[in-house]
Amino acid sequence: MRKILLAAALLAAAPFAASAAEPMSYTFVEGGWTQLQLDRNGADSKPKLDGGYVRGSFAIAEQAYVFGGYSMVSKTHTYDLGSYDLRVKQELKQPELGIGYRLPMSDRVDFTSDIAWLRVNNEAEYEADGFETERYKEHTNAARVTLGVRGKPSARTEAWLKAGYIDGSDMDGTWTGTLGGQVNFTRTWGLVGEVQAYDEVTQFSVGVRASF
Template sequence: MKRTKLAIALAFAATLPFAVQAQESPSNTWVQGSYVNADGDAEGHAVRGSFEFGESNVYGLAGVTRLELDNSPVKLDGRELGLGYALPLSDRSDLFAEAAYLDTEVAVPGGAIDGNGYRTSIGLRSGLTDRLEGLVKANYVDGDDFDGNFSGTVGGLVKLTPTWGITGDVTFDDDAETYQVGLRASF
């Protein structure tokens, strides 16, 4: 089942450069708030953002996530801080690469467990129409405190106005699926 989802994501990525032409390339300067559901067992919220440094195609990224396990006092707080680079493939599609430092804390009754690591990603973002943007990426997460793990992400952005949009994505690996849906302001 997981291989089927990965095959669908890769097929979707292959079609992105040939999609209906949009008027502008995807923005790398945005902020969003999201509802997050991890495998149906935990839910919470996230605030993420990205800021492009001038015309360099280099951008900074940051995010904070808080999840609570269902019927449990356990809470997961995650923070990430990193850099990305977007290589324009056309006036509507970018190939991108990201690297981020991850700091996680699992709060349990009587204490907390900290974990540090990193995430690297490579992917494709494309304007499918004037109001619809698609994203597909491959991720690798590793660190001293947890084992390496590959995952895939497929997502989209529906632009309500030039600034505001509704965003959603799903990240999946062999063990879990994480869904996010939120409101994004792009600049």
């Protein structure tokens, strides 16, 4: 947690180039590939589930915005049980909705804060030849609060760093950190990348963003 706060302070204090740049937009849509990696208490096995995501943000006032997103990742494992194969498919779906606030710290750096509702839907399907398919479902509702900074190191790039806390109905409260960036090709289009970590989960995302 101390490392996240130190990095946020360094980003906020970094000398930004004086060249002309488009202002940061809080109205955008994006989508792309995402991967969820599970640590499982430090075990050697770290399952990786791949999939896609979409999300967007809309500025409702000069300093306020609403946002939402949806991601789905899955992984299928096959186990040889001798007389038959067992196929296990795990699927995680995560919708979220929230509202945020930005406070300009300079022409190129904003302080940001947000609060969001998110839901983790975990589904597992067990299938084997000659047996009836079995499905199990569970879900967790949670709230997340974050504080961070977002800035423009150059006319064509952005970077953001956030630290926060997540707590939910079927999970222990835990700290979370997010590091992301964008490279703009045009005024509208950009390539974004982000990594988010909390508890035993690390999520990587790479996508394309259209800003308005």
